Amino acid sequence: MGESYQITEQCSGQRFPCKAGQSVLKAMEQQGLECVPVGCRGGGCGLCKVTVREGDYECGKMSRVHAPPEALAQGEVLACRIYPLSDLIIECRPRQSAAGHANEYTTTKAMR
Amino acid sequence: MKKGVMRPGHVQIRVLDMDEAVKHYKDLLGLIEMDRDDQGRVYLKAWTEVDKFSVVLREADEPGMDFMGFKCLSEEVVDQLRGELAAFGCEIEDVPEDELKDCGRRVRFIAPTGHSFEIYATKKQTGKWGVGNHNPEAWPRGLEGMKATRFDHCLLYGPNLDETLNLFRDVLGFDLAEQVMAPDGKRVAQFLTVSTKAHDIAFIHHEEPGKFHHASFFLETWQDVLKAADLLSMTDTSIDIGPTRHGLTHGQTIYFFDPSGNRNEVFAGGDYHYPDHEPVTWDAEELGKAIFYHDRALNERFMTVLT
Numbered sequence: 001m002g003e004s005y006q007i008t009e010q011c012s013g014q015r016f017p018c019k020a021g022q023s024v025l026k027a028m029e030q031q032g033l034e035c036v037p038v039g040c041r042g043g044g045c046g047l048c049k050v051t052v053r054e055g056d057y058e059c060g061k062m063s064r065v066h067a068p069p070e071a072l073a074q075g076e077v078l079a080c081r082i083y084p085l086s087d088l089i090i091e092c093r094p095r096q097s098a099a100g101h102a103n104e105y106t107t108t109k110a111m112r
Numbered sequence: 113m114k115k116g117v118m119r120p121g122h123v124q125i126r127v128l129d130m131d132e133a134v135k136h137y138k139d140l141l142g143l144i145e146m147d148r149d150d151q152g153r154v155y156l157k158a159w160t161e162v163d164k165f166s167v168v169l170r171e172a173d174e175p176g177m178d179f180m181g182f183k184c185l186s187e188e189v190v191d192q193l194r195g196e197l198a199a200f201g202c203e204i205e206d207v208p209e210d211e212l213k214d215c216g217r218r219v220r221f222i223a224p225t226g227h228s229f230e231i232y233a234t235k236k237q238t239g240k241w242g243v244g245n246h247n248p249e250a251w252p253r254g255l256e257g258m259k260a261t262r263f264d265h266c267l268l269y270g271p272n273l274d275e276t277l278n279l280f281r282d283v284l285g286f287d288l289a290e291q292v293m294a295p296d297g298k299r300v301a302q303f304l305t306v307s308t309k310a311h312d313i314a315f316i317h318h319e320e321p322g323k324f325h326h327a328s329f330f331l332e333t334w335q336d337v338l339k340a341a342d343l344l345s346m347t348d349t350s351i352d353i354g355p356t357r358h359g360l361t362h363g364q365t366i367y368f369f370d371p372s373g374n375r376n377e378v379f380a381g382g383d384y385h386y387p388d389h390e391p392v393t394w395d396a397e398e399l400g401k402a403i404f405y406h407d408r409a410l411n412e413r414f415m416t417v418l419t
């Protein structure tokens with residue numbers, strides 16, 4: 001049912017299909033891929049920020065602090081809140097600090 | 113020492129889309145819509161709560177928490193604490209009666225973590241929803257979704273935990289029930305209670321002030337937590353982690369997100385605290401186990417996904 005588009009993430013080279021009306025992040029998760037980090041999936045936390053390099057898409061509601069109008073105009077969007085209207089080329093720059101400081105006090109390892 | 117603060121009374125949460133949010137908090141969590149105001153805010157409560165509302169939703173272009181309010185024993189207590197908050201050095205705002213519908217005047221202050229809190233003593237009491245308080249039945253029929261029983265606590269992220277502990281303990285009469293200590297002796301998490309609950313408010317150290325981690329709602333049993341998880345899958349709602357158990361407080365829990373990316377928790381069980389109890393201490397090296405007792409590792413989202 002409906003159209004399916006091809007999404008390409010430039011940094012990893014990973015490609016995955018995304019149905020019309022489905023968010024890019026959800027389509028990625030369904031394929032078991034991790035080229036974009038997954039947070040709240042609701043446009044609130046900013047973790048899934050990507051830049052769309054090519055293609056058309058619709059936007060759902062996103063937190064203004066993570067996707068201000070100026071950034072939206074540059075194609076800087078939240079992957080959990082964009083819905084493709086064509087094939088897309090997106091870019092997710094690896095984040096620098098987040099993981100490091102998250103684990104500052106965390107050395108416990110899963111034991112199983 | 114108790115100072116007349118009774119319990120968490122309300123939380124105002126910002127949402128990106130009101131219709132989606134109301135559907136989430138009503139149909140899925142099982143809160144009851146009690147009122148709306150001319151600003152478009154929606155007032156909800158959980159069924160066991162006697163006051164008219166405990167959750168207020170406000171549509172905004174950035175999700176997160178506007179403020180959390182604690183109910184006090186009397187207006188005299190509010191006056192007394194207002195003076196002590198000012199003496200402590202808090203920025204204070206007097207919010208007039210009926211700014212929130214059917215709620216008395218509130219004294220709002222900013223904690224050193226950057227969060228806005230309020231104390232107040234007066235709010236319309238509509239009684240437990242669907243059951244009286246005279247020969248009451250066990251529970252009301254007609255509850256939806258997870259059938260959340262009460263708004264229980266919030267976990268907030270921000271800096272200056274020591275000053276914030278001083279404020280909540282010395283001025284407002286909370287006790288430190290549980291803490292996480294880094295090897296250098298720095299407290300990186302503090303769970304505070306003003307009742308015998310394991311926590312009424314919790315803080316985790318974070319450089320950016322004023323961040324919201326989750327609002328939590330109490331369920332009766334582990335089976336209810338499991339059914340809550342079933343409902344999250346049935347409705348394709350974003351799950352963070354669980355069902356699992358916390359090491360801290362030992363509550364049985366599941367974390368998930370509202371449609372605007374604000375984290376919610378529903379949980380059952382957990383420890384209790386009396387004022388003569390020593391705080392429970394977790395070492396930061398064991399933070400993974402302290403937060404997620406079974407996985408014994410944090411998911412990265414726990415530290416980074418905030419609104």
Ligand code: FES
Binds near residue numbers: 040044045049078
């Ligand atoms: S995952 Fe939180 S904004 Fe997309």
Ligand SMILES: [Fe+2]
Binds near residue numbers: 265266267326328377
């Ligand atoms: Fe919690």
